[in-house]
Amino acid sequence: MITVRNLYKRYRTAHGAGRWVLEDLSFSIPQRLSVGIVGANGAGKSTLLRILAGLDKPTRGEVERTCRVSWPLGFGGGLQGTLTGRQNAKFVCRIHGHEADIPERLARIQDFAMLGAAFDEPIRTYSTGMAARLRFAISLAFDFDIYISDEATSAGDAAFRQRAADEFRRRANEASVIMVSHDPGTLRKFCTAGLLISGGKAHWFDKLDDALQAYKETVPQ
């Protein structure tokens, strides 16, 4: 369960405090409910994800996490180019305190990422899709209650996307996902509820389709 109470966020810019990106958000996401976040570019979706994941602090208000929340899975970040996929995966195991069963987890990651021999090549030789697959596989090696995904599943080819969706469906009883995506198809595959971010406010919808519909209405024709 993630509870957000009166969350405000703004960034400091070169000219002092910026505009409010998020203004007075309050909602709670129950366990095992997957939520799709929609909104225009720059509406504050990624900012909200970063705050939910604990990477950024709200300017005001608070976020309470009573379960294990993943880091935001998305493009860039978290991997070092000069190290191999295996070395990077090992690092993530270590910071999550799984020193004892590293081989077991590495096997799981290698298995899911399906990178073949590239798993032992430096990350900088990977294509965007390969890196995204590795990042996604690493996160699946840990049993998080909530996975936070910032367009993560849109990378990778169709086959990989299908496998990712299947994996989440298989885990539907113990894990859920909070995701940002501009692709309604992807959102429908993973999520049941929707959250629309618009004008710094958040609007909760129990049904994803209602959120998508409301989002469409905010877009000027």
Add this chain to the structure above:
Amino acid sequence: MIATHVPRSQLAVTLGVWRALILREAEAKLFASRVSWVWVLLEPVLHVGYLIVLYSVIRVRTVGDLDTAMWLMIGLQAYFMFRKTTDRVSTAANENSALYAYRQVKPIDTLIARAFLEGAMNLLATALLAALLLMMGHVLYPDFPLGLLQALFGMWMLGIGLGMTISAATSLVREIRLVLQVVLRPLYLISGIMFPIASLSKPWREVLMLNPVAHGVEMARMALSRGYEGVPETDPGYLFLSATILVLAGLVLQLRFAMQIAEQ
């Protein structure tokens, strides 16, 4: 399911992160290319080597009753302990920014992990240099082994403190790095690594000994031999006081501006 539901204590998380970062940094540093692990050890050897050749050309056999090779080597290694730690720590937060994607990792962790790695590498390089010099017939047996460690530790602390301070300062005002490059470069010349400060007149010595690095360099040499005539103004208290002030200032800045440092 492998996972346990018991949350780790904050200390356990931090120690786990440090361990992971140190191992990862070591891997990245030693295996970045085919020769990088050789270079880590070879660089100080070459540096000391060419200074020794320089001194043998001008035929200085001893400095203040200490074998010139030893005098150069230990002074240089003490200086490097400070300088390399400063350089590596001050750039750690920026170079590891990809890792803040994991909420367990904070900028200060990357700085501390680098400091430990730099310190360990420097001790290793010093031991290697001592062994090489021993093979060339320069006997190194420090009269005060603990004093030597104390000097190196002081330089290490000074490096961490300055590195943390620079790291915070440059993430607030980027241009500071340009100024520091100009300001820090002469330190190599004025810290008494290539010439003995003890040979200068008292007023000059007093000015040069305002620099805490010079104290550390002399302390390391004094620890080698009780017969060594070092700079009379050398004061371990001054080195450790400066180091402590810098470490505290660095920690305060790192904590106060943690968000800005992570965002840069």
